Amino acid sequence: MDDMYRDYILDHYKNPRNFGELEGATHTYHDSNPLCGDEMTMQLKIDDGHVRDVHFVGKGCAISQASASILTEEVKGKTLDEVKAIDRDHVLANLGIPISPARVKCALLGLKALKGAAWGLTAWPGEEVKAK
Amino acid sequence: MDDMYRDYILDHYKNPRNFGELEGATHTYHDSNPLCGDEMTMQLKIDDGHVRDVHFVGKGCAISQASASILTEEVKGKTLDEVKAIDRDHVLANLGIPISPARVKCALLGLKALKGAAWGLTAWPGEEVKAK
Amino acid sequence: MAVTVKPQTAPLDVARIRADFPVLSRTVRGKPVVYLDNAATSQKPRQVIDAMRRVFEEHNANIHRGVYEFSERTTAAFEEARAKVARLLNAPSEREVIFVRNATEGVNLVAYSWGRENIKPGDRIVTTVLEHHSDFVPWQQLAKDVGAQVVVVDIDDEGRLRRDQLSAELRKGAKLLAITHTSNGLGTVNPVKEIAAEAHAVGATVVVDAAQAVPHTPVDVQALGADFLVFSGHKMLAPPGSGAVWGRTALLEEMRPFLYGGDMISRVTVSMTEWNELPWKFEAGTSSYVDAIGLGAAVDYLTDVSLERIHEHELSLVGYLLPRLGEIPGVTIYGPKTLESRVGVVSFNIEGIHPHDVATIFDREAVCVRAGHHCNQPLMTRLGVPATTRASFYLYNTIEECDALVRVVHAAKKVFGV
């Protein structure tokens, strides 16, 4: 049972790092997974091409929140290009727990919001016009 | 093989009785089975509630044509009420051969046209407005 | 919270029933599977699996136009399945039973075929916050297209329809009432018979989503007084791909077909087409005839066991589970707290654990439940939660499985330290 909800995962879930509004953020992106109600906002303070600070605000399952929290720890100080290069496999490996297919979206929500912020998007290409 | 295409069936098919336009017909009804292209017109000369004469014009499979031919022989001289009372089972029994489900419509096309004529219909109830 | 069930019928021989369902004897990661996601889809007995296999192995052929034995046998089996569905629903005629892929296609058929000709600008479509998306989005989109209005009736805090509000809305006038017979999110059973009578009194046409009703209780379309009723086979032991719309002959006759193509025509020329008779007018192209034959076998199975007894069995499980689940600190149960007008659906949340995490932890113990919005987003919004965890029962579930569920709730709480 504990292979998935390891202590550090639960710790990140309950005590998320870099959580809350980021004052002076230069890049902000909000995303959500309507299927489970997960919400995620990533905020970056970029200066000279480097991530000087990063915060997130979110609510949702342990996997999405812990994954985002771990991600914020990792990207601080990285260059914008390094952030843009982070991929899905890296995030899943970093989580360090087996993620079943149905939960992959949860695990990657933080990354999706981070990328949206890093690329300066306002919406994911192709998703702007979805609502009818 | 010959249980279905008995000699008398083929005889009725090739030499249909009471075939052709009926002069002085009082009741005429045309029907068809678009699925196989069978066509059938039944014409009655009714006088004093009795079938004085009956003819049919049709084209199609042996079963539909033989069945119609046999039917015309049977109804001549009958009262209109007797004609109206002829039912499906009677016609199938009269044919004297096993009719598989897919061919029942063929076997009954003559009866359908006969009934249409006997009831003085111009179209089967419910079928008038089918075309769109 | 004290709930009891007074069985009116002999209890089910669940062990014997379970033996008919091959999947129920499987294990997941070494643990026997506990399948509690029946509102999403049901498992299939070998009687259904075999009925389908027999078609493929013994007499498969396309239906309706084949002048040879295989085709005639398959056609007979397909049309016999229709007759079984008609009998199950007490439909006045088999011609009123149209096979569709699922309840969703059924609602869309009615919305496109009846709706687009009958709903006019300004018309009011009354529906409820309990609706599954499949009985909501088609009406929302129809209303948007023709300029009609959708009115959504609320529930009370136990998840029961606000009858006062519904009556008031109907009195204001309605062209259509689209209502779920049984809520897949909360297990509430709506008093459709009374509601349909009220709706008819104001001239509304009544569409009943019976996707959660037909599998679990006897449904009699004549007694209900509905105009259209839809359901899915896959929730009632039949394969996905089977399902039906029942509709009144008078309405179906008037309606334009929905899908056009082979089999639904009687005559085609380059300039016009005549439609086939009911029900084939609505069944374009090659039907899912093997799935439909599977549905026929499922109807036989359910009828043999008896839907009354299945309903009572499910209520006895809910009656057992509700107090045991409800007494666990931090557990919130949504929907009716009594067994009255209810089916075997139990939606709940554990404080401090997201439903997806709950379901994952349950999965580790081979307990299959659904976590999410259950295609009930308006209902979730109404409940003020993003999602719930839902356990839903069927004829093969047991008291031991309820115990397993309670056990994993405790285990989840332990993992999360809540």
Add this chain to the structure above:
Amino acid sequence: MAVTVKPQTAPLDVARIRADFPVLSRTVRGKPVVYLDNAATSQKPRQVIDAMRRVFEEHNANIHRGVYEFSERTTAAFEEARAKVARLLNAPSEREVIFVRNATEGVNLVAYSWGRENIKPGDRIVTTVLEHHSDFVPWQQLAKDVGAQVVVVDIDDEGRLRRDQLSAELRKGAKLLAITHTSNGLGTVNPVKEIAAEAHAVGATVVVDAAQAVPHTPVDVQALGADFLVFSGHKMLAPPGSGAVWGRTALLEEMRPFLYGGDMISRVTVSMTEWNELPWKFEAGTSSYVDAIGLGAAVDYLTDVSLERIHEHELSLVGYLLPRLGEIPGVTIYGPKTLESRVGVVSFNIEGIHPHDVATIFDREAVCVRAGHHCNQPLMTRLGVPATTRASFYLYNTIEECDALVRVVHAAKKVFGV
């Protein structure tokens, strides 16, 4: 009439293939069945039957939203089937493959979803007299509703499309070209690639009915240059209930959904709905996921055998049959008399015997052929016959079965004395 086939590939091991199809070893009235109605539907190998049974017996659960192992396994199998179809068609992306019940639903999806937004009053829809009703009636009805015009291109006396006429009609302008890849009535294969290029040159969108193509020959949607392509699984060893629409991403993205309900949404509120991504935006409600998984297994089977070889095998049967059938006095064969651009469909009539009587006599000998209009009424009108008898081949048919067919033609003539 001399027709020969020069095989490019090794011949099929038909005996081994037949052993995979349980139904082919059955008898009808004591006689081994000769199944020659493959254009109507195909038989199923045990690989397909077993793939479906395995879902039911090992891990059945509803797909896409289940957070537990059964659901994840079933979802994976379903989406893997989609990937297999995408690879079979050489589709640029799996997202372009939408599962539907059959080709008919596929055409209707395009007609409702793309057609109703894009075909305007006065627009010209060009199609052909070879079309199956399923690729004709939806366009006829759409044209009627929006005030567009349907232009029907003729064939020559061998059943080949009048290319000159088609080109001329396209040059007059067309918004849509709806064309069958392969005629189910005559076996003609249309040069879709060249025609699609011509259609695109005048700005028309091209819908290809590949119901008789995908089962019998390699089809590459990119090479063809189609915009939409539809087919049915049941004609290619898969169960009825499976089938797909392939469409270009750019078109599918722009299109409004067709059916509304569960699974095709991303967010629903009482006042609006956001659609799910491709392809799920077009798959409302519970998919026929077991049928789709069966289709995946069928694709594997066909790919293993090789569609090139299947095509050559069928041509070799036609090449054997055509002269032998054609030399029988009173037999008229419709459609191409050579093997060029042709599949294994042979339509014919026997003078003096109605096709239904032919089929009945064949049935007595356990030879299954189709008699009727084959959902091709405009074509029958063009041929000047009410119906034809049609034998259609597949990978498991044999030379001996061609001989059996010829034998029963003689027998039928004897019965009728013609």
